[in-house]
Amino acid sequence: MKEKERARKIKMIIMDVDGTLTDGSLLLLPDGEELKSYNVKDGTGVLLARIAGLKTGIITGKISSSLKKRAEKLKIMEVYEGVLDKKRVLMEILEKNKLNPEQVAYIGDDVGDLEVIKSVGLAGAVADAHPEIKKHSHFICSNFGGKGAVREFIEFILEAQNKWPNVEASLKDFVKLKERI
């Protein structure tokens, strides 16, 4: 099946965080707290997906207080942190949202994402993903993790679903949401 056909069935987009929504960098403060930088273009993409009626989620191996705040601002519905077995969590999310694997898209960058990448209807890899992730993905971004890859993946899905005009029509909602990024 072609990736566009796969994209048409998607009802939920799930993302990895480190190396996908970020470039993978961690700044360590003396007290041990970790700082990450997120990309506003990716954030806008996540909001556009919500406006277009898609569900959104995050599954990450790490735990950070900044992620909770970011996820809140971007209206991300399902946030799972400190996850060792991402596939188990994916199955939980599917059941909770009454979705089939074909209705879910996932984007990741490293080997911890592999089992999820192999299980979803549309798998995306950031441009600098591990070769094994790229090998099993349906859509390989031109942009790197934390540098617009998530935005590219989301726009690909919205375009495949002809939801771009709907998003434009919802521009007022978008401005309202954007003010809160």
Ligand SMILES: [Mg+2]
């Ligand atoms: Mg990662």
